[in-house]
Amino acid sequence: MQKFDVVVIGAGGAGMMCAIHAGRRGRKVALVDHATVIGRKILISGGGRCNFTNLYAGPDNYVSSNPHFAKSALSRFSPGDFIEMVENHQIAYHEKKLGQLFCDGSAQQIVDLLVHESEKAGVAFFKGRVVKEVVKDDGFLIHTNSETFSCQSLVIATGGLSIPQIGATGFGYSIAQQFDIKVVETAPALDGFNFGSADLSKFKELTGVSVDSIVSVKKVAFRENILFTHTGLSGPASLQASLYWKKGDPIAINIAPDIDPVAYFNERFADGSNKEVKNILAEIIPRRLAEILCQMENIKGNISELSEVKMRSLTSKLEDWQITPTGTVGYRKAEVTRGGIDTNALSSTTMEVKKVPGLYFIGEVVDVTGQLGGYNFQWAWASGHAAGLAV
Ligand SMILES: Cc1cc2nc3c(=O)[nH]c(=O)nc-3n(C[C@H](O)[C@H](O)[C@H](O)COP(=O)(O)OP(=O)(O)OC[C@H]3O[C@@H](n4cnc5c(N)ncnc54)[C@H](O)[C@@H]3O)c2cc1C
Known part of the structure; x- marks a missing residue:
């Protein structure tokens, strides 16, 4: 003894x-x-x-x-x-x-x-x-x-x-x-989020894309990078959010936190540059993300062709993209x-x-x-x- x-x-x-x-x-x-x-x-x-x-x-x-x-x-x-x-x-x-x-x-x-x-x-x-x-x-x-x-x-x-x-x-x-x-x-907390197959089918081409964002869960918000992964979302801002997340909660992501997207698009309408929407988006977020967002919103062509309804839908994705994860990655990570x-x-x-x-x-x-x-x-x-x- x-x-x-x-x-x-x-x-x-x-x-x-x-x-x-x-x-x-x-x-x-x-x-x-x-x-x-x-x-x-x-x-x-x-x-x-x-x-x-x-x-x-x-x-x-x-x-x-x-x-x-x-x-x-x-x-x-x-x-x-x-x-x-x-x-x-x-x-x-x-x-x-x-x-x-x-x-x-x-x-x-x-x-x-x-x-x-x-x-x-x-x-x-x-x-x-x-x-x-x-x-x-x-x-x-x-x-x-x-x-x-x-x-x-x-x-x-x-x-x-x-x-x-x-x-x-x-x-x-x-x-x-x-x-x-x-x-x-x-x-498990300070962990990545997993998305369901419907969300993943849209995002899978984004694997590896990282962007400065604000991720919110309920009333708590964190501004740091997010990283798209083959199963969902990682990066410091999403890890932070996972600490406050419970199953069934949506997360909200602002992927252009320094920009008022409606004002940004209105200015681009006004300046008459008439560029492709995805190129205008690529000036404020990573190009691959800009392209996928346009695909998701079924937006093709130049800004002059962008309807008010589609512009609103796109800008709301930029500042308040709501996704409900299916879970977090788990204790192994x-x-x-x-x-x-x-x-x-x-x-x-x-x-x-x-x-x-x-x-x-x-x-x-x-x-x-x-x-x-x-x-x-x-x-x-x-x-x-x-x-x-x-x-
Ligand atoms: C990948 C990773 C990175 C991290 N980075 C940071 C960071 O940079 N900064 C930060 O603040 N936090 C970080 N953390 C969190 C931090 O490591 C933990 O919160 C912290 O180590 C907890 O300390 P603890 O002593 O309570 O437990 P632990 O460090 O987990 O220590 C527990 C000990 O108990 C032993 N043990 C477990 N079960 C038994 C048993 N049945 N019998 C006998 N012994 C047992 C284990 O072997 C271990 O030595 C990180 C965690 C991970 C996983």
């Missing part, structure tokens, strides 16, 4: 951050993971450069059944706190856009930082351990494929269901079920899992389960999901820090 004060299951960003802060407080900490490579999600994040935080991260950047839950943890561990750790490790970084901070070099530097700080805080790593059973006694017993751990505080930091290919599991949700803790329905451990069950200060003293949930397994752009790591750091000070 291996005795520890704290066992953290899941050595991702949240788990390591919790272990570091608990270890610094003198707690004897074990980090247990079924993977043999530490921090694989970090390694693949941000295209291999890890978008490790966002300068503007705040509660409004997160989706949760309780939008206030994340406030306490986020306010006690800010983007500046993580930046300080990055700078202390001489990791060069840059702001790519919109407050998103990336390593200049590689995401491996962030993993190395976390492993180094964990080891400095005396944390013991147990890799390749498959947890067979968790038993509650005075504290907790964790039976694995190779040894049994006992601890007073047990932290579940096993993340969500996204990218099962690199070891994501529903372990955290099973533990919630074991202790009768509610789980808010989970869904989604960056995160929306939903998770119901925040009503947890203390927002410590992440401890109110009705099971000593049991904690942190990171992505909790029903707090960030937008694209470094917010999810900031939640992993902040929730890990909050629990690390309490376990």
